[in-house]
Amino acid sequence: MARQPPNVFRMKLLGAEVRGVESGTKTLKDAINEAIRDWVTNVNTTYYLLGSALGPHPYPTMVRDFQSIIGREAKEQIQNAIRRSPDTLIACVGGGSNAIGLFYDFIEDGNVELIGVEAAGNGIENGKHAARFGDAATGRVGVLHGAKTFVMQTADGQIADTHSISAGLDYAAVGPEHAMLRDQERAFYASATDDEALHAFSILCKTEGIIPALESSHAVAEAIKRAPKMKKEQVIIVNLSGRGDKDLDTVMKAT
């Protein structure tokens, strides 16, 4: 809640009671734990909703179906703009709902490269990150919150602590459909550090006047790495999945 005060305030404005979670590492995983505990306690009067493509079936597919409007609209718009498929799609991946939403309608189109971007936090080599696919030392197939997918864990199967400057990417598991797409080599997963995301954040602010969410800034960071190596006529779609207003506090403290 301290990391995203404007979002918390908005929820309260809309009439929600927002409860802070004090257990565990106080990240997304602990909030999910508490939400599930509350749900099983009040199951007769409560619906469980998770804002990512995670959790037990059918949640990941439900969220993907709703988010797939992103890819459907992108496909239509890019057809109108360039009369062909884009070359590359880039989206950040925490649970990966915005990414699966963008990718879904392009999966059948083999000409389109699908790139997810995880949070490399302080750097994969020093262990403080949330790159489930990016760190063979901790990321492997496991089961968390009802989904079998890539999970960051210790050698003994305890869920590992994660770190990212962006709250939305700070989670030990990834949406199971991403694990499948990676297994099939249909999608590829890169990562961006906190510093790279902050740099991308400020570049997009200055060049486009758009303040991206810190989550989405990871996708922008990957575009900045790739674009110079591509041909001028090639086209990248970067999913700006969230606004950065909510992150201004974090960015101010970090820069």
Place this chain on the structure above:
Amino acid sequence: MKRIVNAFKTPPALMPYFTLGYPDFETSLACIQAAVEAGADLIELGMPFSDPLADGPVIQRSTQIALENGMTMAKCLEAVRQLRSAGIKNPLLLMGYYNPIFSYGVKRFVRDAAEAGADGFIIPDLPPEESAEMEGECAARDLAYIFMLAPTSTDERIKKVAGRAKGFVYLVSVAGVTGERTSVASDLENFVLKVKAVVGIPLAVGFGIGTPSQAKEVGSMAEGVIIGTVVIKAASESNPVEGVRRFIREVKEAI
């Protein structure tokens, strides 16, 4: 399996829960020994997990401390071995979450647990739809894979469990997580009777039972009474072993 069957010959049987490694490895074993001396019939051995979804704050805290003390899955099996070599003949049920077992390797874990002297498993986050491998490995070694049913379980689910359950069925008395409640759920008797009509093996009731009088009430309906949170509270006293001994004796006398 034989040890479990014998334990239910003079119902109601009492099954206290202990977190292995809490408050430390040696003391947790001494507490279990004291519980057996005080009349406990079966023992539920909690294998600590970083994200114990089905547990309330008391057991959560105990598992966190056990992990901080360096508890591992291998040490949990070592605990079983030590309890057996100390002469404990009671059924020992390993309770834990699925990821550490999956990480250890299901087949290997069941084999090692059987060799250590365990009698079965309770895995609250492994639903019947996903438990075939565990069940198969357990059946091959004559261990019990314990199914759980809750007041929210459908008739279909109860029937499915009835056909597959071995040893006993674990009835969750209330919707929610582990922890004391002020009274026994008013509709518990109907729930027990509903399951009893279909399930032909002993029923043990847990979640929310904390006092000798509640244990007595539950013991009049079902063949087994499971107490966790208050046992962990007793193990948190300044003299954990005597705290556990006193509490188990009180409950045993009451039922």
